[in-house]
Amino acid sequence: MMKRKWLALLFIGAVWASQAWANDFRAGQFVNGLKQYTVDAYPATLRFTLTATNIDPALPSELYAAVDPLLQSCTLAPQPPLVVPPGGQVTYQCEVQVQSYGNCLSLGEHDSNPATPNNEVTFTSTFSVIWAAGASHAGTNVLCLPQPALFCDDTVYLSSAATSPEGRPTEPTRLSIFDPATGALTPRGEASLPYDALAFNHFDNALYAIAADGVSPPRFIRVGPDGAASVIAPLDTAAPRTSLWTAGTFLKDGTYVGFEHGSQRLIRVDPSTGQTLSEQQVSAPFDLRMTDFAVSPRDGLLYAFNNATQRLTRLDPLTGVATDFAAPARIDGKAPANPVMSAAVFTRDGELFLYGAKGPDDARSSGFHAVDVTTGDLTTLSQKPVPPFGDGAMCAFYLWGAPRPQPATRDRGFFGSSESALLECLFHGPVSLGALGEVSTLPGALGVLWANPAIASNHARRTPEESMKVRTAREALTAVCNERFFGTPAPDLSALEDPASLDLARMEALRQELERHNHSGRRTAIPLRKRIFAVDPLRAMERAEEPRF
Known part of the structure; x- marks a missing residue:
């Protein structure tokens, strides 16, 4: 079932009136801030922003x-007719809840686009504004995909951590994917029971955890891509049944390691059967309080942030010996006030990242931090006003012969919003678009990526040929940047070299091929070594220079 509601009318300079001079409007529409949005986790929330702008300056x-x-089930309030002053804008926002993949597909049967649903677009939302002299239309496309299987890449998985003052879970656990570039958390689903000690197994590309509520005996479970939990076996442990297991990871040999805070026990488990392989007491000559740890692919040791001593801690999974770093951790070069780190992940490159709050004043603002494993100091990469999460998981080892994820790509919205990614693309030299021109500067590249195919920056309407050049140029530039930034080879662009080949039909075929390519690897995580931890589309649009085709 899909639920719709109008959230608000953001009304800039519009007033009720019965008479006005009729001039030109421009319709605009975005879904979750983008012109094309992909849904591959359900339920999903789609936020449509619809605008009607009076483009007459006088x-x-x-x-x-x-x-x-x-x-149409959303109610616009107040309803037109409305008089919009010169340069004024009316903005409506509508929220749509998509409950399932099937529900998402059904929208393609009811939209106004006869070509949907197809492999590239599931449904199209078309917003139209009408005035005395004409009409303007704007659309957004949504692509619905089944919830994907998991692959060994730099995807950061986080589990929720709503607990009582005694540390017991108060609700079922939710699985989310964290995007370090935007700080966004994408829900994947909720389990029917609470769990903790989340970990990614590189042998079968699956998530595992320990279900424990502090009352019932703990169980070793598998967590699906949709967040659902399936019990593998009761956890055979000498720890009290009321124990809470807080940290988990997978060693290089494919065995699961879990940590129980109360009795300070370390357990190794065979993930295929849930059988306990070994259990021992952690040896630490200091107070040890950690909510998560991760295994280093370089030395095989477990690394965690000790919230009791405010230090990074190493733990040998074979001997159970824990060693604190010599000095308390510094964050961004300063001594923080009682930071609390809740999640830890290692990349396959051997980089450690922690997710948590810097201190009491940041309890509702969690940050993603890079860790120097030689000093134990942290550097904040992103900080967002989101609640803390309990555990993190990531693939820390690549298994030879295992299925590889699709080579990473991103659409023009990514390169148009991330100046650092676009600068890396341009660092390799000017981008030749053949007969469409050459891109060599950041403002010029942003201008191509953000150009309006229908209307130029001087409000002149583009011809069909000009519009097609804009649409093709931005996909071609994106394809080249995907090759330069991610190393994913671009399709052949030699057709752009011959001006005679730039007829509408051939250019549209090339544009569609490029667009498919640019969306083909969007499920694959951006490698964290790329350090893309900030995107700002508004700043990028302000710096864009109108292209000349």
């Missing part, structure tokens, strides 16, 4: 109607 315009057939 005269007011009367908006007669504003409609979107796919969102």
